[in-house]
Amino acid sequence: MAKELLKGNVAFAEAAVRAGCEAYYGYPITPQTEALEHMAKRMPELGRVFLQAESEVAAINMVYGAACAGVRVMSSSSSPGVSLMMEGLSYIAGSEVPVVLVDIMRGGPGLGNIAPSQGDYNQIVKGGGHGDYRIITLAPATIQEIIDLTYEAFDIAEKYRAIVVILADGSIGQMMEPAELPPMQEVRKREDRAEWSLTGAKGRDPRVITSIYIDPAEEEVFNLHLVEKQKKIEANEVRFSSLLLEDAEIAIVAYGTAGRIAQSSVKQARDEGIKVGLLRPISLYPFPYDEIGKVADQVKRILVVEMSGGQMLDDVRLAVNGKVPVDFYGRMGGMVPLPDEVFEQIQELNQKANA
Amino acid sequence: MTDKKMVEALIFSKPESLTDVPTHYCPGCTHGVAHRLIAETIDEMGMRENTVGVAPVGCSVFAYNYFNMDFAEAAHGRAPAMATGFKRVNPDMNVFTYQGDGDLASIGAAEILHAAGRGEMITVIFINNAIYGMTGGQMAPTTLPGQKTTSSPLGRDIESHGFPLKMCEILSQLDGSAYIVRRSLHDPANIRKAKKAIRQAFEVQRQGLGFSMVELLSNCPTNWKMTAEDSLEWIEENMIPYFPLGDFKVHPAIAKSKKG
Amino acid sequence: MAKGRIVVNEDLCKGCELCISVCPPGVIKMAADRFTPQGYHPAELVDPDEECTGCAICSIICPDAAITVFRWVPADKIKSTAP
Numbered sequence: 001m002a003k004e005l006l007k008g009n010v011a012f013a014e015a016a017v018r019a020g021c022e023a024y025y026g027y028p029i030t031p032q033t034e035a036l037e038h039m040a041k042r043m044p045e046l047g048r049v050f051l052q053a054e055s056e057v058a059a060i061n062m063v064y065g066a067a068c069a070g071v072r073v074m075s076s077s078s079s080p081g082v083s084l085m086m087e088g089l090s091y092i093a094g095s096e097v098p099v100v101l102v103d104i105m106r107g108g109p110g111l112g113n114i115a116p117s118q119g120d121y122n123q124i125v126k127g128g129g130h131g132d133y134r135i136i137t138l139a140p141a142t143i144q145e146i147i148d149l150t151y152e153a154f155d156i157a158e159k160y161r162a163i164v165v166i167l168a169d170g171s172i173g174q175m176m177e178p179a180e181l182p183p184m185q186e187v188r189k190r191e192d193r194a195e196w197s198l199t200g201a202k203g204r205d206p207r208v209i210t211s212i213y214i215d216p217a218e219e220e221v222f223n224l225h226l227v228e229k230q231k232k233i234e235a236n237e238v239r240f241s242s243l244l245l246e247d248a249e250i251a252i253v254a255y256g257t258a259g260r261i262a263q264s265s266v267k268q269a270r271d272e273g274i275k276v277g278l279l280r281p282i283s284l285y286p287f288p289y290d291e292i293g294k295v296a297d298q299v300k301r302i303l304v305v306e307m308s309g310g311q312m313l314d315d316v317r318l319a320v321n322g323k324v325p326v327d328f329y330g331r332m333g334g335m336v337p338l339p340d341e342v343f344e345q346i347q348e349l350n351q352k353a354n355a
Numbered sequence: 356m357t358d359k360k361m362v363e364a365l366i367f368s369k370p371e372s373l374t375d376v377p378t379h380y381c382p383g384c385t386h387g388v389a390h391r392l393i394a395e396t397i398d399e400m401g402m403r404e405n406t407v408g409v410a411p412v413g414c415s416v417f418a419y420n421y422f423n424m425d426f427a428e429a430a431h432g433r434a435p436a437m438a439t440g441f442k443r444v445n446p447d448m449n450v451f452t453y454q455g456d457g458d459l460a461s462i463g464a465a466e467i468l469h470a471a472g473r474g475e476m477i478t479v480i481f482i483n484n485a486i487y488g489m490t491g492g493q494m495a496p497t498t499l500p501g502q503k504t505t506s507s508p509l510g511r512d513i514e515s516h517g518f519p520l521k522m523c524e525i526l527s528q529l530d531g532s533a534y535i536v537r538r539s540l541h542d543p544a545n546i547r548k549a550k551k552a553i554r555q556a557f558e559v560q561r562q563g564l565g566f567s568m569v570e571l572l573s574n575c576p577t578n579w580k581m582t583a584e585d586s587l588e589w590i591e592e593n594m595i596p597y598f599p600l601g602d603f604k605v606h607p608a609i610a611k612s613k614k615g
Numbered sequence: 616m617a618k619g620r621i622v623v624n625e626d627l628c629k630g631c632e633l634c635i636s637v638c639p640p641g642v643i644k645m646a647a648d649r650f651t652p653q654g655y656h657p658a659e660l661v662d663p664d665e666e667c668t669g670c671a672i673c674s675i676i677c678p679d680a681a682i683t684v685f686r687w688v689p690a691d692k693i694k695s696t697a698p
Contacts, residue, residue, distance in 0.1 A: 200424075386678065
């Protein structure tokens with residue numbers, strides 16, 4: 001298939017369609033609305049389900065209901081809308097039904113604005129809903145990557161019976177790039193739905209999907225089961241990309257759009273003879289702790305760049321574990337750092353590293 | 356005539372759509388009656404194997420332990436949204452929610468309103484007992500003016516807490532609703548009428564006519580602090596005058612079949 | 616008059632007495648001599664004069680589906696017989 005010029009929001013929506021997503025429930029919110037609009041047209045065309053809910057609260061619970069049926073289902077939203085979905089996400093995690101959600105982050109807190117931000121790292125990666133659970137979180141930096149990750153997210157969600165969130169920011173949702181779409185998968189046949197799904201108790205005992213374990217001992221058994229599942233996820237699903245780290249004395253750690261900007265800055269610094277490299281986490285949960293730890297064994301300093309006040313920073317510090325100093329550069333409120341700004345930070349760090 | 360052979364017939368036993376699990380409901384609580392009516396109706400319509408129920412948060416949170424069919428447990432008030440999501444991908448299945456007054460009329464007011472407005476092909480069984488049972492007797496959106504609860508200890512003061520919500524009256528105004536009725540579980544005759552209404556509601560869903568809801572005036576002997584028998588009288592004397600029984604909306608297709 | 620009888624499932628009965636309140640001939644009583652597994656006095660049929668008609672009103676009001684009702688009927692009108 002040939003590359004075509006695609007807008008991020010349309011690209012991930014179409015990728016989901018091609019992954020065999022059978023139902024989409026959502027609510028308009030900038031800067032992800034084009035995804036909802038794409039689904040409004042595309043899903044009925046294919047005889048699949050599109051429904052604009054009355055709120056994100058309802059949308060995520062519709063997703064929850066359809067997930068109980070064992071079909072591929074998703075929603076997408078942006079920061080304030082995702083806040084409203086936190087209750088539903090906690091219930092979905094507690095019920096172990098597979099769900100895919102795309103969060104196109106914008107400036108906050110509160111109503112904030114509609115400009116790109118990475119201010120919701122903690123909300124998604126650390127879990128914004130109540131209770132002990134984790135969300136598999138994948139952070140694309142390009143349109144091709146949001147396509148590929150969304151397409152694969154349904155498989156991952158079903159493999160672990162877990163939530164997968166594609167965490168991107170408004171610039172990835174809004175920008176256009178040439179990218180290639182994956183092949184179309186048909187929706188799952190009814191007889192192929194999972195053995196836990198609610199299909200009507202015909203010729204079998206009734207099935208119940210619930211997140212309540214009133215006996216604390218039972219709830220703990222369930223919690224331990226989730227912990228075991230998390231260990232598998234942590235062993236199997238770590239993803240990252242690295243650039244020019246082999247001989248680096250300084251490493252930048254940045255994800256998504258910030259990672260993409262840092263890539264330009266790294267090249268700029270390399271042209272100046274500064275030995276700098278980039279580690280870009282693609283999976284934010286599971287986080288590439290070991291890989292960053294290894295980088296910390298090799299470099300003199302680490303710079304974390306985020307479009308936030310420093311949220312992934314905490315995870316990088318855990319990974320570095322005090323081996324080398326960790327510096328931070330962040331822009332917030334919908335402001336996107338320029339490559340030159342990050343380049344200046346690298347220059348400063350280089351002086352400190354070689355002082 | 357007199358020597359005609361007589362045999363002992365089974366007149367009434369527990370429906371197949373109920374499990375043998377004893378309920379956790381308090382003695383005399385009409386949740387059990389409502390459960391049984393739903394189960395009998397589903398049995399009679401032969402739909403047990405094609406039905407999915409959605410349980411609420413409240414006293415009936417464990418309803419799925421008592422219904423012998425597939426069930427999902429919703430977040431508080433979100434059952435209509437969850438049922439919507441499920442029904443849209445399973446349009447040929449029978450989907451119902453079972454919700455109390457706090458769940459449906461308070462925290463889930465938006466979800467029930469929009470499910471009805473969309474004409475969602477689901478059936479809602481709405482248990483209105485004018486109080487929060489599970490949390491121990493607090494004021495509900497349907498608590499009567501002057502009614503004492505643990506969060507309105509001097510009686511619901513309409514000056515500060517406003518008026519009870521009449522959900523049948525509200526939802527019947529929406530074009531998407533096809534069958535909206537209120538019945539009561541306070542005596543055998545009314546229980547029979549309630550069962551007929553549940554049957555009609557499931558018929559509305561089966562025929563794809565729109566959203567259906569049966570509100571059932573129910574008791575809460577424990578939190579009303581009275582005997583089961585007195586609580587049924589309390590429904591008749593206090594609840595029915597405020598929440599009048601009747602058909603608030605009946606789709607013409609069902610109204611016709613009812614007459615014929 | 617047709618004759619009937621009821622059987623109360625004591626695993627399910629919670630002794631709420633609603634059946635007693637509606638029984639037309641008044642032949643259901645609380646069994647004060649024993650407790651159910653849940654700790655309630657169960658309802659029971661006390662019908663020395665065979666007044667129970669098998670009308671099933673008790674089973675209609677019973678919140679726990681605890682009452683099974685039998686009635687003697689002509690053999691040609693039978694739907695299902697007692698076990």
